[in-house]
Amino acid sequence: MEDIxxxxxxEYRMASMQIKAIAYDVVTGISKKKIALKKDxxxxxxxxxxxxxxxxxxxxxxxxxxxxxxxxxxxxKREIMIPESDTGIQExxxxxxxxxxxxxxxxxxxxxxxxxxNRKQEIMEEKEEQQELKLPIKKDVESETKFAPEEPTIIEQxxxxxxxxxxxxxxxxxxxxxxxxxxxxxxQETPQPQQIExxxxxxxxxxxxxRFQKMTKSLSKAIMVKPSQLQxxxxxxxxxxxxxxxxxxxxxxxxxxxxKKPIAEGTKELPEDIERQIEDLTVKANxxxxxxxxxxxxxxxxxxxELNEQYKKGD
Amino acid sequence: MDKKEMAELIDIDGLSSDVEVVTxxxxxxxxxxxxxxxKDEIQEETGNQVIYIAKIIPEGDVFxxxxxxxxxxxxxxxxxxxxxxxxxxxx
Numbered sequence: 001m002e003d004i005x006x007x008x009x010x011e012y013r014m015a016s017m018q019i020k021a022i023a024y025d026v027v028t029g030i031s032k033k034k035i036a037l038k039k040d041x042x043x044x045x046x047x048x049x050x051x052x053x054x055x056x057x058x059x060x061x062x063x064x065x066x067x068x069x070x071x072x073x074x075x076x077k078r079e080i081m082i083p084e085s086d087t088g089i090q091e092x093x094x095x096x097x098x099x100x101x102x103x104x105x106x107x108x109x110x111x112x113x114x115x116x117x118n119r120k121q122e123i124m125e126e127k128e129e130q131q132e133l134k135l136p137i138k139k140d141v142e143s144e145t146k147f148a149p150e151e152p153t154i155i156e157q158x159x160x161x162x163x164x165x166x167x168x169x170x171x172x173x174x175x176x177x178x179x180x181x182x183x184x185x186x187x188q189e190t191p192q193p194q195q196i197e198x199x200x201x202x203x204x205x206x207x208x209x210x211r212f213q214k215m216t217k218s219l220s221k222a223i224m225v226k227p228s229q230l231q232x233x234x235x236x237x238x239x240x241x242x243x244x245x246x247x248x249x250x251x252x253x254x255x256x257x258x259x260k261k262p263i264a265e266g267t268k269e270l271p272e273d274i275e276r277q278i279e280d281l282t283v284k285a286n287x288x289x290x291x292x293x294x295x296x297x298x299x300x301x302x303x304x305x306e307l308n309e310q311y312k313k314g315d
Numbered sequence: 316m317d318k319k320e321m322a323e324l325i326d327i328d329g330l331s332s333d334v335e336v337v338t339x340x341x342x343x344x345x346x347x348x349x350x351x352x353x354k355d356e357i358q359e360e361t362g363n364q365v366i367y368i369a370k371i372i373p374e375g376d377v378f379x380x381x382x383x384x385x386x387x388x389x390x391x392x393x394x395x396x397x398x399x400x401x402x403x404x405x406x
Binding site: 212214215217218225227 | 318319320321322323324325326327334336337338339340341345348350351352353358361362363364365366367368369371372373376377378379380381382383389392393396399400401402
């Protein structure tokens with residue numbers, strides 16, 4: 001649950017970053033020892049050995065990172081290779097992938113689910129007690145909230161979190177409940193028209209309202225997204241709506257209103273290769289700085305700034 | 316300014332609420348369509364927001380919403396979502 005916001009990071013990318021962080025700690029420790037040895041004017045051969053070890057750690061970390069990157073690329077390619085039209089094969093591939101993942105860490109999933117369900121149950125019990133004390137009249141809301149602990153989506157959400165770590169799958173009601181301490185009815189799909197309308201008045205141009213009728217009491221699948229991701233999704237709205245119109249779901253728009261595929265503007269995120277380069281430079285610069293080699297560190301910091309500026313100009 | 320589409324969400328008990336339609340999704344085989352909506356549930360600390368996804372079953376003036384219960388289908392939907400949400404340049 002801690003890394004739910006790592007939406008765009010792949011599994012191996014995360015591992016790579018963690019390894020780098022550990023390596024950085026080790027190398028920093030070695031640097032400190034080297035500085036201490038230099039001060040004591042002890043055997044220079046020992047310092048040299050420490051330097052060699054430190055260099056080797058960096059070297060290994062870099063090569064490991066490359067390997068993890070390759071793994072990522074293989075996985076990506078594997079997804080792309082599945083033909084779009086052949087849904088049978090695609091589904092089979094997904095089944096296999098899921099099976100692999102499930103087999104990989106069955107215990108972990110089970111434990112996570114149990115923990116999550118227990119936590120959810122505790123929260124629900126507390127909420128129920130509070131509601132009984134404070135809101136005895138709201139019987140209808142209470143009855144609606146009571147089914148939540150047994151809600152199948154909780155299990156599904158957890159399950160999916162394991163199967164696709166780069167996506168931020170989270171049960172919305174749990175999030176809101178825990179983080180904001182708001183009443184349960186807010187997290188359920190009960191009406192909040194005033195709140196929603198108020199927040200949208202400024203920038204909303206309301207078109208003809210569609211009506212969506214829920215067919216079950218269960219909660220819709222929910223995902224937590226970053227503002228930039230939400231913005232991208234919003235930008236795609238018109239184009240996607242047109243796609244659905246082409247499928248006969250919605251009414252077709254007039255010919256003059258042909259919708260172009262949106263181009264995400266002003267994406268502030270750096271390209272992945274630049275981002276990695278900056279990460280590496282930062283780690284190295286920090287190491288130099290800790291070793292007292294301020295000039296070298298400064299040189300790298302300048303390079304980092306240069307890369308950032310270069311990207312902004314290009315943008 | 317963003318042009319936002321508001322929609323009416325009617326639950327199984329007939330209670331209705333306004334939601335913002337963030338976008339729609341069309342499955343790669345064109346067989347399934349989904350609505351992505353939000354109820355403005357924003358996490359204060361990060362500004363992150365909760366979005367909901369449900370399958371659209373058109374029926375007259377009203378679009379029926381079916382929850383995604385199949386794991387494989389949900390994985391497909393996540394791929395569709397991810398492609399749009401993380402796109403730097405679509406098109």
